[in-house]
Structure formats: C-alpha cells, structure tokens
Amino acid sequence: MKTIIGITPSHQNELREYYLKKNYVEAVLQAGGTPLILPITSDENIINNYLEIIDGLLLTGGIDPDPRYWGEESIPGMGKIDPLRDKFELSILKKACRKNMAVFGICRGFQLINVAFDGSLIQDIAQVENNYLKHMQQAPRWYGTHEIKISDNSLLKEIMEVNSLLVNSFHHQVCGKIGKGLKVSARANDGIIEALEAENKKFLLGVQWHPETMYRKRKEFSKIFQRFVDESKR
Ligand code: MN
Numbered sequence: 001m002k003t004i005i006g007i008t009p010s011h012q013n014e015l016r017e018y019y020l021k022k023n024y025v026e027a028v029l030q031a032g033g034t035p036l037i038l039p040i041t042s043d044e045n046i047i048n049n050y051l052e053i054i055d056g057l058l059l060t061g062g063i064d065p066d067p068r069y070w071g072e073e074s075i076p077g078m079g080k081i082d083p084l085r086d087k088f089e090l091s092i093l094k095k096a097c098r099k100n101m102a103v104f105g106i107c108r109g110f111q112l113i114n115v116a117f118d119g120s121l122i123q124d125i126a127q128v129e130n131n132y133l134k135h136m137q138q139a140p141r142w143y144g145t146h147e148i149k150i151s152d153n154s155l156l157k158e159i160m161e162v163n164s165l166l167v168n169s170f171h172h173q174v175c176g177k178i179g180k181g182l183k184v185s186a187r188a189n190d191g192i193i194e195a196l197e198a199e200n201k202k203f204l205l206g207v208q209w210h211p212e213t214m215y216r217k218r219k220e221f222s223k224i225f226q227r228f229v230d231e232s233k234r
Helices: 022-030 044-053 083-098 108-116 155-160 219-233
Strands: 004-007 010-012 017-019 034-037 056-059 102-106 146-150 164-167 182-188 193-198 204-207
Touching: 004 022, 004 044, 004 219, 010 083, 022 034, 022 219, 044 083, 056 083, 056 108, 056 219, 083 102, 083 108, 102 108, 102 219, 108 193, 108 204, 146 155, 146 193, 155 182, 155 193, 155 204, 155 219, 182 204, 204 219
Parallel strands: 004 034, 004 056, 056 102, 102 204
Antiparallel strands: 010 017, 146 164, 146 182, 182 193, 193 204
C-alpha cells in the first residue's frame, strides 16, 4: 500500500519557479510515505484532483500569510506576502479537513491552520512589548534553542511521550487568537503557542518549529512524521 503525502512548495511567480527544501521530502520518505509535490494553482478543479490522489497533506514553512485573512492590514514588521500560495494552501487545507484527511503543518503551515480556522497571528513579535524569548534563532537548524511544554491529553504528548522538548525556532510571527475547534498542544516558556491540534482527535497537527531539520540528529522528531504517515494510511 502506497501512502501518498502531498507537500506544498513555495514559489516565485515572477521567476516562474517553485521551491521546496528537500528535508520535507526526506522526512516523509524515512517515515515510509511517498512524497508528491503539489504545484500551486488557483484552479479549484486541480485542487480537487490533488485531493483524489493524496492520502495526507503536509503544509511547509515559508513567508508570512496575508493578515487580511484575519482582518488586519500589514504593519511595517510584516514580511513578504505570496497571495497565490496563501489562497492555494488555505483552499486545499480546508478541503482536506472536510475530507478528514490527515494534515500536518510546519511553521507557516502551522500558522495557516490557525488562520484557516478563524484564528489570528501576531504579525511581528518584535513590535510587541513583552519579555519574549528569541524565536528567530541564529544557531544551526538542527539545534534546539528553546523549550516547549507539551499539554497533557494532547495528540502531541501521545506521539512524543514526554512533557517537554527542546525545539528550534525560526519565526517572527506567532499565533494570537486560537482558531475554532483547535487546542494548544504546546507552549514555549514565554507563553508563545508552539503547537496546535484539532479538539476532536482527528490528525490535524501544526508545529511552530521545524522537526524536518532536526530528526536526523534528534531521532525522537521522526516520530511525528511516522505518526502522520500512519494516520494518512487509514
Ligand atoms: Mn519558537
């Protein structure tokens, strides 16, 4: 039995090019999945065709979602926006959830899950007066720099089987209001939400960190990809 995992790339539309870090593909492969990169499209029929082919959906990292999706206009700390990617990923994500497909979001993908369920993001934590930790680390990508505390009775806890983890951190945006039907699976020690999942036990999981750049040196992170591929198989 093949388990096909659709993976969303980023792109530069002006250059007519798609991009995807190989770590995402390799993390799916080592978990026994068959990765399939899904070119960004605005054609809903093509999106429906993708969903006929794939068993699970992996939303990857990338640039900032457009704050108009949660009713705000951009502040100066906002990064680049890719309107075509935003529209594509929100569409395929919502449709995948309606089909009860296993969905895993990493970094931007995690943030998009919150936005898709009517949550909001803080556009730039540097603009917020608070004693936040450093969430845009300057250590190597495989190296964890801040701790997270994992919520009891969460899917993440069931997968990782620990109360806390050291994770990497490459984000300047964070979750604000939590989306409907989602619950917090982990927080950093400054209160920042680092993982979200569905309240109803379906496999809808998002993590703010990048397990795909850690699993080779920290084997426990491959458990997330393993569980995601296993759930996609069902
Ligand atoms: Mn972080």
